Amino acid sequence: MNSLMQTIALIELAITCAVVMVLILQKLTQQEFPVIAKIVLIALLGNLFFWPLGLGMELPLAAYVRGVTGDLSIVFMLLLWSSLLPSSKTTPITFKFAVAIIALGFYPFALGLGMVDPYAWGYGSSAFLIAVLAFALVCGLANWSKGVWMIAIAIIAWAAHWHESANLWDYVLDPFLAIWALLAFFGALHKRRKAKAQSGYLFRPG
C-alpha cells in the first residue's frame, strides 16, 4: 500500500511538472498549443520526470522536486492540470481573494503564533469539514462548478488517505496555491486599476 502511494505521488508530481513546463512554454511562445501538442508534450515530459535517468542521479527528477515540494494539494494540482483543458475558464478573482485571505489567516497560526493551531482542525474536525463544504457550495452558487469538483475530489482523496497526509488542509491548500492566489489577486487588482486609469484618461472631459 505504501509503495503504491509513493508511486502514485510520483506520477502526480511528474504530470504536474510536465503541465508547468507546458504552461511556461505557452507563456514564452505567447500562443496556445493545440490539444494534441499538449498531450504529446505532457506525455514526453511526464515520462522524463517519472523515470530514473541515471546520469549520476539516484532518483527520478520528480523525486527531487518532491523532496522540496512534498505532495501538492489536490486542489492546486487539479487547478494546474485543468488550466490546460481547451474549455478552461479563468479562475474567478473572488476565489483567488478568498484563498489569499484564508492563507494569510492560516499560516501564521499554524506555524506557531499562539496556542491555537488551525492545522490540527484538519485531522478530523466536523466544523472544519463543514466550512470546506460551505466554501465549495459558494463556488457552486457562484456558478464555478470546477471549484466544486476540485474540492469534492480533495475531500474524497483525504477520506481515502490518497496521499501521506491524514490532514484535510493538505488536500485543499498548500503554499504554492496560497502564493499563486496572492500573486494572481494582486495582479488582477493591478490590471483593473490600470484599465480604470486608462479609461479615465480616454474619457476625461477636455
Added chain:
Amino acid sequence: MSRVIALCFLLLAAVIGFLHIDSRPAWAPFVITNPSPVEEELEPQLVSKSKNAITPSRPSIPNPIATWLPDTGAASVHAASLIALKDGAVRAFWFAGSREGAADVSIYSAVFDPRTSNWSAPTVVMDRVSAETGLSRYIAKLGNPVPSRMADGRLQLFFVTVSIGGWAGSSISSMISDDEGLTWTKPQRLISSPLLNLSTLVKSPAILFADGRLGLPAYHEWIGRFGEFLRIDAGQVIDKRRMSSGRSAIQPLVFVNSAQDGTALFRQTRVSSQAKQVPVSQTQNAGQSWQVAEDLPIANPNSAVAGLQLNNGVRILVLNNIETGRYRLTLLMSDAKSNQWQVVEVLEDDEALPDQGRKEFSYPYLISVDGDDAHLVYTWDRKKIRHRYFSEAWLKRAKKQIQTVETDSTPKEVQ
C-alpha cells in the same frame, strides 16, 4: 446541469467525509507505566560480577557501569537513543558521519548485553540513499533517531530527514521492525506541518495511549520554536496538539502523572534576556490541550533534557544544569510528589578547564529496562557516545540520600 452534477458529487464527498471523521478513533487516556510510589528497603548488591570473586564480608552498592558505544570509524557522532528489548538487552541508535548534517551520515544501531556489559558490533539501520529510495524523494541528510515500543510489541523507529536547508527543514519518518530491530520495513513519512511538511523534529521517547497508539513529543524549529504532541497510528499522524508557542521551547519530554495528567519539560531556546531555565507545559486531558506552566527552577543552556520515572515514583533527569555551555552533565532526582530536584551525581564536569579545553556533553537519553534501573547515553565531545548504567540499588541509595537532604534542610540549589 453541470452545476447540479457537481453539487451532487459534493454531497457524495460530504457523506464520505463525515463517515471518515466518524471512523476516527476517540482520544484515549495515557497508559500509566509506573505504579504509585512504594516504600522499599535498600537491598545492596555485590560489588563484583566476576565468576572468581569471593563473596565480600561487607555488601556494598556497585558504582554505575560506564561503557562506550561501539566505534563506527566516523569522525562525528550524536543523538543517541535507547530501547529495552524483550530479552532484557538494550538496543541503541545514533547517527554518525564525517560531520553533523553531512550526506554520509547514517543511523547506526548496536545491542548492549547486560550479562557481559558489552556492546555488539554496530550495524547501519538507515543511510541517506536507503531513505531516498524508501521515501521516494530526495533526502539531503539524516538526523535524530528515536525508538518506541508499539502496543503490539513491534519496534518503531522515528528518525529525522532533511531535504532542503538545515535542521529547520526537517521532517520525521518512521519504520517498523518485527524482530527487535534486526530488520526494518520501508520508511514512511509523517506529515505534521502545513508548510511543505517542513520543520518537525523528534528527540524524546514516545508515550503510550490506552488504545495502543503512541503519543510522540515533537517540536517545530523554524519560524517558531515550540513543542508539538503527535498522535501516531502506525506510520501516520492522526492528530497533533501544540504544547507551547513562540520561539522559546523545543524538545519536549513528557512525564505521565496519571491517565489524564501529564507534564512536559523542554529545552529552552529563549533570547538572552529571558530566564535560562527548563520551560514546562501541562495537560489535564491526556495531551488534547496543553497549558504553559511555571518554569522548573533548574538552569538550562539551550540543551536537551532527558528524564525517566521509576516504579517507585522517583523521577530522574539528566541535563546540563548551567546557563551557558554544555561542559557539565548532571543527574538529578526528585520524588514525584515533592517535585524538589536534587543533584545526585555529576556525570561529567569540565568546569575547571579553560573554555577552549572544555568538551561538550549533550543529548542525554534515558530508559529503564525493568522500571527500577536506568540506562543513560549521551554525546561525549561529538566524538563518542557514552553509556552509563545505574542499578536499582544505586538509584535506591540515591533516593535515600535526597530524602535525607530534604528532611535535614531546605531544598538544595540545583544550579
